[in-house]
Amino acid sequence: MTYLLFFFKMKICCNLKYFVENLIGGESNLVTSYDHLFEDENGLLNFIHKQNLANYKSLFIEVTKPGDNVIDSASCIEILLKSLPHAVISEKNIEEDLSNNPLSKVSIRFTVFNVEKPENDYKHSLITPNTDEFARLFSHVNNEYGKVSTVLNATNDYYTSIYQKFPEVAFTTDIEGRFTSINDAFSTAFGMNIDDVKGKSVEYFLPNNNVPIRRHFFRALRGKTVEFEIDVKNKSGNIEHYLFHLVPILLKDEVVEMFVFGRNITKQKVMEQKMERFAYFDQDTGLPNRMRFNEILERCVVKAKKINAKFHVMFMDVDRFKSINDMLGHRAGDMVLKELAKRISAEIPKNAVLGRFSGDKFSIILPEKNPILDTTEIGKALLKSIQKPFLYDNQEFFVTGSIGISQFPNDGHNTMELMKNADLALNYVKQQGGNSLIFYTEDMNKETVRRLEIEGSLRKALEKDELFIAYQPIINTQSRELSTCEALLRWNHPELGLIPPTTFIPIAEETGMIHEIGYWVLKKACKQIKEWQNDGMPHLCVSVNVSAHQLQNNRFIDEVKSALEYSGLEARYLYLELTESAMLKYASDTIEMMRKLGELGVNISIDDFGTGYSSLSYLKNLPIHHLKIDRSFIQCFRMDSPDFAIVNAIMTMGHGLGLNIVAEGVETKDQLTLLTKIGCDFVQGYYVEKPMQPDQFYSWHQNMKVY
Numbered sequence: 001m002t003y004l005l006f007f008f009k010m011k012i013c014c015n016l017k018y019f020v021e022n023l024i025g026g027e028s029n030l031v032t033s034y035d036h037l038f039e040d041e042n043g044l045l046n047f048i049h050k051q052n053l054a055n056y057k058s059l060f061i062e063v064t065k066p067g068d069n070v071i072d073s074a075s076c077i078e079i080l081l082k083s084l085p086h087a088v089i090s091e092k093n094i095e096e097d098l099s100n101n102p103l104s105k106v107s108i109r110f111t112v113f114n115v116e117k118p119e120n121d122y123k124h125s126l127i128t129p130n131t132d133e134f135a136r137l138f139s140h141v142n143n144e145y146g147k148v149s150t151v152l153n154a155t156n157d158y159y160t161s162i163y164q165k166f167p168e169v170a171f172t173t174d175i176e177g178r179f180t181s182i183n184d185a186f187s188t189a190f191g192m193n194i195d196d197v198k199g200k201s202v203e204y205f206l207p208n209n210n211v212p213i214r215r216h217f218f219r220a221l222r223g224k225t226v227e228f229e230i231d232v233k234n235k236s237g238n239i240e241h242y243l244f245h246l247v248p249i250l251l252k253d254e255v256v257e258m259f260v261f262g263r264n265i266t267k268q269k270v271m272e273q274k275m276e277r278f279a280y281f282d283q284d285t286g287l288p289n290r291m292r293f294n295e296i297l298e299r300c301v302v303k304a305k306k307i308n309a310k311f312h313v314m315f316m317d318v319d320r321f322k323s324i325n326d327m328l329g330h331r332a333g334d335m336v337l338k339e340l341a342k343r344i345s346a347e348i349p350k351n352a353v354l355g356r357f358s359g360d361k362f363s364i365i366l367p368e369k370n371p372i373l374d375t376t377e378i379g380k381a382l383l384k385s386i387q388k389p390f391l392y393d394n395q396e397f398f399v400t401g402s403i404g405i406s407q408f409p410n411d412g413h414n415t416m417e418l419m420k421n422a423d424l425a426l427n428y429v430k431q432q433g434g435n436s437l438i439f440y441t442e443d444m445n446k447e448t449v450r451r452l453e454i455e456g457s458l459r460k461a462l463e464k465d466e467l468f469i470a471y472q473p474i475i476n477t478q479s480r481e482l483s484t485c486e487a488l489l490r491w492n493h494p495e496l497g498l499i500p501p502t503t504f505i506p507i508a509e510e511t512g513m514i515h516e517i518g519y520w521v522l523k524k525a526c527k528q529i530k531e532w533q534n535d536g537m538p539h540l541c542v543s544v545n546v547s548a549h550q551l552q553n554n555r556f557i558d559e560v561k562s563a564l565e566y567s568g569l570e571a572r573y574l575y576l577e578l579t580e581s582a583m584l585k586y587a588s589d590t591i592e593m594m595r596k597l598g599e600l601g602v603n604i605s606i607d608d609f610g611t612g613y614s615s616l617s618y619l620k621n622l623p624i625h626h627l628k629i630d631r632s633f634i635q636c637f638r639m640d641s642p643d644f645a646i647v648n649a650i651m652t653m654g655h656g657l658g659l660n661i662v663a664e665g666v667e668t669k670d671q672l673t674l675l676t677k678i679g680c681d682f683v684q685g686y687y688v689e690k691p692m693q694p695d696q697f698y699s700w701h702q703n704m705k706v707y
Contacts, residue, residue, distance in 0.1 A: 041075070041079055044076065044079055044080075045079065045083065048080075048083050048084065053083075053084055054083065054084060061080055061084075063076050063077060063080075163181075163183050164183050164184050165183075165184065166183055166185060166261070167185060168185055168261055168262060168263045168264075169183070169185045169186045169189050169190075169242070169261065169262045169263070169264070170182070170183040170185065170186060170259070170260065170261040170262075171183065171186050171197075171202075171260050171261075172257055172258060172259050172260070173202055173257070173258045173260065174257060174258070175221065175255055175256065175257065175258070176201075177201050177202050177203070177217055177258070178198075178199050178200060178201055178202075179194075179197040179198050179199065179200055179201075179202065179204075180198070180257065181194065181198075182194055182197060189234055189235065189264070190205055190232070190233075190234060190235050191234075191235025192205065192235075202217075202260075205232065205233070206230065206232060206233075213228070213230060216228045216244075216246055217246065217258070219246075220246045220247070220248045220255070220258060221248065221255055223248055223250060223253075223255060224248070225245065225246065225247050225248065226245070226246040227243070227244070227245050227246075228243075228244055228246070229241060229242065229243050229244070229265070230242060230244060240264055240266040241264070241265055241266045241269045242262045242263065242264055242265065243262060243263050243265045244260055244261070244262035245260065245261055245262065246258060246260050247259045247260070247261075279291070280292035280295075282355075282356040284334055284337055284338060284356075285337055285338055285341040285356050286341070287341055287354055287355050287356045287362075288353070288354075288355040288356075289355065289356060290355070290356075290357050290358055290363075292355065293353070293355035293357060293363050293365075294415055294419075296353050296355075296365065297313065297353075297365060297415045297418065297419070298415050300353075300365055300408075301408060301413075301414060301415055301418075304408055304409070305409075309367075309368070310368040310407060310408060310409070310410075311365060311366060311367050311368050311407070311408050312365075312366040312368055312375045312405055312406070312407050312408075313363070313364070313365060313366075313405070313406045313407075313408070313418045313419060313422045314363070314364040314365075314366060314375070314378075314379065314403060314404070314405050314422065315357065315361060315362075315363055315364075315403070315404045315405075315419075315422040315423055315425070315426040316344070316361070316362045316363075316364065316382060316401055316402065316403045316404075316426070317359070317360045317361040317362070317401065317402060317426065317430075318336070318340070318360040318386070318399050318400075318401055319399065319400045319401060319402055319430070319434035319435060320399070320400075320434075321333065321336075321359070321360040321399070324336060324397070324399065328392060328393070328395070328397070331392075332392045332393070333360075335390070335392055336390055336392075336399065337356070337360065339390060340362070340386065341354070341356070341362070343382075343385040343386065343388070344362060344364070344382060344385070346385070347378065347381045347382050347385055348364060348366065348378060348382075349366070349367070349378075351367055352364055352365060352366050352367065353365040361426075363419075363422075366378065368407070375405060376437070379403050379405065379437040380437070382401065382403065383400070383401055383403065383435065383436070383437065386399060386400060386401040387399075387400055387401075387435075400434055400435035401434070401435065402426055402429040402430045402434040402435065402436065402437070403426065403429065403436070403437035403438070404422050404423060404424065404425025404426030404427070404428065404429055404437070404438060404440065405422060405425055405437065405438070405439045405440065406418050406419075406421040406422040406425065406439075406440045407439070407440075411440045421440040421444075421445070422440065424440060424444045424445060424448055425438050425439060425440040425441075425444060428444050428447070431506075451507060454499065454503065454504055454507055455507050455511055457493060458491070458504055458507060458508060458511075458513060459511075459513065461491060461493075462516070462517065462520060464494075466491055466492055466493060466494065467489065467490070467491050467492075467517070467520070468490050468492065468693065469487050469488065469489060469490070469521060469524055469525055469528070469694070470487075470488045470490050470691035470692055470693055471485040471486070471487060471488070471528075471542075471691060471692055471693075471694065471697045472485060472486045472488060472684060472688075472689065472690065472691040472692070473485050473684070473688055473689050473697070473700070473701075474486060474543070474662060474682050474683070474684040474688075475682065475683060475684075475688055476681070476682055477672070477675060477676040477680055477681060477682060477683055478676070478681075482537070482540065482701060482704065483540075483541065483682055484540070484541040484542065484543055484575065484682070485529075485540065485541075485542055485543070485697065486542075486543040486544075486545075486577075486684065486691075487521060487524075487525035487528075487542055487543065487544050487545075488501070488545075488691045489501055489505070489517070489521050489545075490691075491504055505547070508547075509547055509548075509549045512549075514547045514549050514550060515549070515550060515553055515555075518546065518547060518550045518559075519559045519562075519563070521544060522544055522559060522560065522563040523562070523563045523566050523567065525542050525544050526542065526563045526564060526566070526567035526569040526574060527566065527567040527569075528542075528694055529541070529542040529567070529569055529573060530567045530568050530569045532698065532701075533569075533573070535698075537701065539573075540573070541573045541574070541575055541603075542569075542573065542574060542575065543575040543576075543577050543605060543626075544574070544575070544576055544577065545577045545607065546576050546577060546578055548578075548579070548590070551578070551590050551593050556593065557593070557596050557597070557600070560574075560576075560597065560600065560602060561600065564600075570601075571600050571601035571602045572601055572602075572603065574602050574603065575602075575603040575604070575605050575625070575626065576597060576602055576603070576604055576605065577605045577606075577607040577628070578590065578594070578604065578605070578606060578607065579606075579607045579608050591622060594622055594623060594624075595622070595623065597623070598622075598623030603625040603626070604622070604623055604624050604625055604626075605624075605625065605626035605627070605628055605662070606624055606626070606627050606628065607628045607630075608628065608630040609627045609628055609629055609630060609650065620657055624657075624659060625659065625660060626659065626660045626661070626662050626682075627650065627654045627659050627660075627661050627662065628662040628663075628664055628684075629647055629650055629651075629661065629662070629663045629664065629680075630664070630665075631664050631665025631685075632665075633646055633647050634647070634663055634664070634665040634666060634667075634671060634675075634685070635665060635667075637671050637674065637675070638670075638674070639674065644674075647663070647675075647678070647680075648678055651678060651679055651680060655679065660681040660682065661679075661680050661681050661682070662680075662681065662682040662683070662684060663675050663680050663682070663683050663684070663685075664683075664684045664685060665684075665685050666683045666684065666685030666686075666687050666688065667685050667686045667687050668687055669687065671685075671687070672687060
């Protein structure tokens with residue numbers, strides 16, 4: 001705004017210059033204009049001397065004389081010509097209002113210019129008082145100047161008002177960076193008036209770190225408008241954040257002044273910081289989230305490539321974390337994550353980067369000093385720290401962790417490869433039981449590729465009719481007759497041949513395909529048993545394995561109903577086998593599901609009993625019909641073995657609860673004899689028969705031998 005006012009003044013001067021230069025020739029520069037009243041010759045001479053008027057190259061003088069005066073206008077003009085030989089003088093012959101001139105003094109208006117006149121050309125330097133044309137022209141110039149001055153003053157007031165009432169902070173400085181003016185908003189914000197700052201450097205009201213504004217000021221001196229943010233102390237002494245615009249004011253391509261205006265963006269900055277924290281940081285732990293961690297890792301990769309450095313990426317998660325949420329609630333899970341974040345931070349170096357990647361997975365960037373060794377020791381320290389007890393609601397519990405590690409550049413040249421391979425290593429650890437750490441190897445990638453191939457083929461296995469069910473007989477130890485058969489899923493891959501269930505079932509569970517496959521097995525097995533019942537085996541039962549993932553499906557009850565309706569099989573002939581480990585993992589949900597299944601009339605078997613390390617109290621309250629002793633207790637089953645005591649104890653307890661006991665993995669006649677002797681109800685194993693396809697099973701039953 002100061003720039004606009006200054007430009008407008010120059011425009012006014014140029015208008016008057018136009019008249020003057022056309023009158024006298026040459027270049028002119030307006031210096032001043034004023035009126036003087038005097039009574040006699042001495043008063044006029046004293047005024048000329050006091051104002052140093054003789055030093056000016058050219059003067060325009062207008063003489064106005066009232067009616068009766070001490071000195072006449074002719075004498076006045078003569079004195080002026082003698083004292084000021086370069087003056088241009090005009091006599092104004094009009095009647096004056098004497099109300100403001102009671103002494104009837106002579107009034108002289110001096111308009112002073114410095115004029116570069118052409119040499120040897122005096123025809124414009126002196127105009128006689130009787131030159132009417134000059135008098136007319138000079139009077140016109142003077143009137144124009146007066147009009148423009150009035151407009152100038154009004155415009156100046158207008159823009160000054162805008163400048164002062166401008167709602168944002170504004171001020172001007174000279175080219176040395178010293179204050180020349182401030183507006184009202186500046187005074188209100190910083191508690192200073194113009195007298196406090198005028199002539200002082202703008203650094204006067206800035207914090208100690210004023211180097212940035214110097215740099216911005218120097219850029220503006222080169223004629224560039226500069227925008228920058230800076231912290232400023234307000235009148236209360238608090239630091240606030242401002243966005244300033246530094247605008248250079250130029251005349252003839254030279255910077256003559258600086259205009260600065262700024263806006264307080266403290267609230268906006270706080271909001272931006274909150275939004276950034278929400279977008280880039282985990283709300284529970286305060287750690288960088290996945291997006292932020294990726295950005296940091298990307299910068300680490302770029303830097304490492306420049307300096308040929310190495311570093312490690314570590315992925316770590318909590319083993320069986322879901323069971324904490326299931327048993328103790330999500331608040332307990334959140335508490336564990338927060339505590340883990342603190343423990344991990346305490347174990348890793350200060351220059352390491354810790355983030356929460358997702359769920360219970362943490363991600364760490366470790367600068368490498370002593371390859372492998374340092375990272376291994378840090379990993380071991382982390383695992384040890386995780387194993388320390390947690391306390392929630394006066395209940396102490398323990399968790400373990402798994403860690404997978406990749407190294408730059410050996411295991412990846414970009415962010416995606418490093419994280420993928422660290423994750424592969426983590427998954428490998430968890431598949432091996434967890435509570436350990438491992439570095440990525442190329443073999444893991446091959447295993448992953450193989451798993452992906454199996455997953456891709458498994459998705460098409462049902463429609464290609466590659467899956468089938470094998471049936472293994474379960475006989476009554478007393479009658480040695482067929483009682484039940486277990487339906488076992490098999491996959492005959494066209495290229496890989498028979499793929500073990502231990503290979504493809506976990507993949508089906510991870511991908512969610514287990515629900516579709518499990519429903520198919522359930523329908524197929526029920527249908528087959530009903531056909532065999534109609535074909536000479538009226539009391540044959542079937543035992544179908546159920547994945548823990550299936551039990552978490554709300555539609556599972558409906559699927560069981562649908563399979564029974566589809567096949568026509570009565571519910572009492574269907575046994576659903578649940579592993580003890582599945583019951584432990586999803587205790588509350590599983591127990592509720594078992595009650596609903598019991599209401600349908602379906603039988604429940606607990607598979608692999610004795611391996612889950614769980615409480616036995618649930619046995620007396622659930623609709624359980626069979627306990628299947630795990631094969632690990634039967635392999636070395638002899639009268640003098642520790643396994644004998646365990647098996648005998650399980651049977652005693654089971655019978656006491658009214659349950660039937662099934663021993664699986666029976667491979668010898670001695671095992672069958674001993675199990676029969678101690679009261680085992682049913683046996684299953686290779687000694688009886690291996691799993692068979694339906695037609696083989698039917699033939700086996702027709703020719704069944706006595707065991």
